[in-house]
Amino acid sequence: MAGNWKMYKTPADTIAFFEKFRPLTERSEHCEIVICPPFTNLAAAVDAVKGSRIRVGAQNIAWAREGAFTGEISGAMIVAAGATYTIVGHSERRQYFGETDETVLKRTQAALHSGITPIVCVGERLEERESGHTEAVLIRQFQNGIAGLTEAQFAKIAIAYEPVWAIGTGKTATPEIAADAHRAIRAQAREKFGPQAAEAIRILYGGSVKPDNTRVLMGQPEIDGVLVGGASLDPVSFASIVNF
Numbered sequence: 055m056a057g058n059w060k061m062y063k064t065p066a067d068t069i070a071f072f073e074k075f076r077p078l079t080e081r082s083e084h085c086e087i088v089i090c091p092p093f094t095n096l097a098a099a100v101d102a103v104k105g106s107r108i109r110v111g112a113q114n115i116a117w118a119r120e121g122a123f124t125g126e127i128s129g130a131m132i133v134a135a136g137a138t139y140t141i142v143g144h145s146e147r148r149q150y151f152g153e154t155d156e157t158v159l160k161r162t163q164a165a166l167h168s169g170i171t172p173i174v175c176v177g178e179r180l181e182e183r184e185s186g187h188t189e190a191v192l193i194r195q196f197q198n199g200i201a202g203l204t205e206a207q208f209a210k211i212a213i214a215y216e217p218v219w220a221i222g223t224g225k226t227a228t229p230e231i232a233a234d235a236h237r238a239i240r241a242q243a244r245e246k247f248g249p250q251a252a253e254a255i256r257i258l259y260g261g262s263v264k265p266d267n268t269r270v271l272m273g274q275p276e277i278d279g280v281l282v283g284g285a286s287l288d289p290v291s292f293a294s295i296v297n298f
């Protein structure tokens with residue numbers, strides 16, 4: 055169960071969040087819990103979750119180890135801050151910051167080289183769904199991005215299916231729509247990496263996940279977890295998603 059805070063909260067807000075969130079998830083041992091705050095809050099978040107099962111992730115990672123890459127943050131820097139996950143290829147990065155399937159692959163490889171677990175995002179835009187291209191888009195994103203990994207690397211990632219039309223819009227994919235997309239992604243995984251790898255890969259659903267729709271989404275055997283934006287900002291709301 056992963057939370058993506060996007061560009062919200064300061065370090066002080068982060069501390070306040072975990073003060074409320076920790077007691078609410080103290081006994082939540084059925085899942086992994088990951089919060090991905092902005093880079094500037096990583097250290098505060100890592101400090102605030104010490105002694106708990108909660109893990110901290112970044113929202114992006116540079117593909118280079120270091121160098122003249124103004125505005126980028128490397129895997130070593132993320133590791134030094136104490137984070138162990140990162141989101142890669144979120145649709146907002148694809149839409150506003152020129153992220154491509156190729157750079158998604160490079161960033162995913164960089165995360166793995168640093169020992170960070172990447173949560174690799176894929177998903178179709180509204181016009182792609184409406185024109186019947188959902189599966190083709192997912193296949194393209196898989197083929198050009200994830201399929202470039204080795205088998206050993208693939209075993210270490212998680213995938214998030216995030217239909218762009220469902221992100222921040224209040225329009226959740228129905229559990230059936232999400233499960234169909236997850237099946238399409240898993241079929242790609244099977245073809246490229248074999249049945250065992252396809253069975254083991256964790257595919258999260260993201261897009262307007264809320265406390266009141268988590269249970270039906272998680273009821274789909276294809277859905278292994280959720281990546282939550284807006285509803286992860288509030289400790290009570292995200293705790294009730296975790297404890298669905």
Ligand code: PGA
Pocket residue numbers: 058216220221222223224260261262263281282283284285
């Ligand atoms: P949302 O965002 O839950 O606010 O729709 C999900 C995401 O972008 O990861």
